[in-house]
Amino acid sequence: MLKPEIEKVLNKQIELEASSSQYYLAMATWCESKGLQGTSNFLYHHSDEERMHMLKLVKFISERGGRVIIPALVQPPTTFDSIEAVFNLVLEHEVNVTESINNIIDVCLSVKDYTTHNFMQWYVSEQLEEEALARTILDKLELIGADKGGLYLFDRDLQELSTQVIEQP
Numbered sequence: 148m149l150k151p152e153i154e155k156v157l158n159k160q161i162e163l164e165a166s167s168s169q170y171y172l173a174m175a176t177w178c179e180s181k182g183l184q185g186t187s188n189f190l191y192h193h194s195d196e197e198r199m200h201m202l203k204l205v206k207f208i209s210e211r212g213g214r215v216i217i218p219a220l221v222q223p224p225t226t227f228d229s230i231e232a233v234f235n236l237v238l239e240h241e242v243n244v245t246e247s248i249n250n251i252i253d254v255c256l257s258v259k260d261y262t263t264h265n266f267m268q269w270y271v272s273e274q275l276e277e278e279a280l281a282r283t284i285l286d287k288l289e290l291i292g293a294d295k296g297g298l299y300l301f302d303r304d305l306q307e308l309s310t311q312v313i314e315q316p
């Protein structure tokens with residue numbers, strides 16, 4: 148049986164993963180409207196991944212006899228200042244997610260829930276990768292600056308990345 152403290156933080160994480168998925172979906176549609184098809188596909192995939200992160204939590208709570216709360220949707224922004232702004236927001240968001248995951252780990256240790264602690268290790272490594280990826284993308288964008296040809300190649304790179312980063316649940 149899940150302890151109430153754990154059920155609470157896991158449900159909060161479900162909300163955060165769901166809102167990440169919505170947020171990246173909004174970014175994907177914005178990039179698509181700017182002709183950045185590769186970047187858009189990358190973000191569509193990223194949005195799918197976040198939904199998968201949410202589902203893993205939903206199933207884990209259910210399997211442990213807890214109560215899942217499916218959160219209401221919050222409308223993400225419809226427009227963004229630039230592609231750099233998009234990825235700065237991605238990084239900022241992922242850093243928040245990491246903090247939230249670290250908080251769950253703290254709660255697991257404080258109530259001695261080693262099963263959830265073990266389950267959350269997957270999220271710890273996932274966050275490491277996601278933050279690193281967002282930083283790499285931002286470095287590339289800084290390198291490109293205002294070079295339109297560079298942006299074209301960047302978009303092509305992200306198209307390629309979008310087929311690699313998708314994971315199986």
Ligand code: OFO
Nearest residue numbers: 167197200244277
């Ligand atoms: Fe990228 O947030 Fe999920 O875990």
